[in-house]
Amino acid sequence: MITENDKLSDLISKNIDLLPVVHRLGLSTQIGEKTIHEVCTLHKKDLKFILGILNTYSSADYLPNPENVELTQLIEFLSKTHEFHKHTTIPRLYASLEQLKKLLPNEKRLIIIENFLNKYIAKLLAHIDFEEKEIFPLAGKKFNQEEKSQSPNLKKLFKQHTNVENELSDFKIILIRHIPADADMELIHDLLHTLAHFENEQRDHARFEDKILIPKLFALQSN
């Protein structure tokens, strides 16, 4: 369990995949020898919220007390995560695949894999768009009686998460089983590492939305 007295640099050193999360939280500069409490004070951040995010991304079993998670801050963080995937993770996946294709121009399976990736990314971007346009704005909305009795979008979100997670996990398993014999192992490793990191991030992102965001939005609608 990560506490306010832990040094942020130690945390990142133990789990380098936390660095993009720390960056999205606006804490990636002037880390030095500072504890999480000190970094939060320096950057004027909500300590309870930051600890909730860091612990969730460090442990698959952890979820913060929803009362310690302020809705506007959570949505801002989730939106930054979307941006990170759109502008960093997805281009990185395509870059690895492009390099593989250049090295193995006659490998037809790479075309099949690229087709799958294209469809998956299109679905993921539509899902992100749906969250940005339909779900996140619910946080600042006043609901009338009719709207309070209907919340189909929130129910739809949960199902979409399961699909998005399963497809990414399936993709990784299938890629491992079909590594071309003459492929550059470093490239394959890069691709699989990006996928595994993406899968973990998606899982934690969906946990926040399913277990904290959606119940909070439901509560807003029923008040």
Add this chain to the structure above:
Amino acid sequence: MQTGNSVIIHKSAIIQQGLKSILLSRNIGICDILNEIPDCAILSNWKNFLLLVDTLYANEISKHLRILQKNGTTVIGIGTNGFLSEPVFCFDDVIDINENTELILQRISGYVLRVSGIKPNNQLSPRETEILSLVAQGFSNKQIAEHNFISIHTVITHRKNITYKLGIKSISGLTLYAALNNLVDTHR
């Protein structure tokens, strides 16, 4: 060492003995061979069993379906030509006794592994491969059932077995697997 708990329920002594020799050839454990469906008290003691039952007992099996499913028992109908004219919903699968012995064995072995909780190798049976190909081509469970003259319940069972064996959960993942293994025409 024998694997699994199976029970054969069939009136024909010839079919009983035939099934027995098939099961024993693969070291599949046989707990009992019966002529008819026993009473509910006995049925409810069967946990994670594999039942090979004459399709003529479909109505009686249907009456006990809830307890059988609750106990993790898999029920395979053993039929003869013509039984496929109507879908039989109470069976996880239906095997025609006229089928090739090797095919019967392959299908039964898959179910034995399932009730025994043993992770099988990822080798799909010919029937599962055919169903995977249809899933990858976008056919619905209903269309697949009609195409193969089997119940939707049987299609769902095959799909569960496919996912279990391959470790692939999503339809997109199954489609990618099928394409990479040349089970569908990727140029269409």
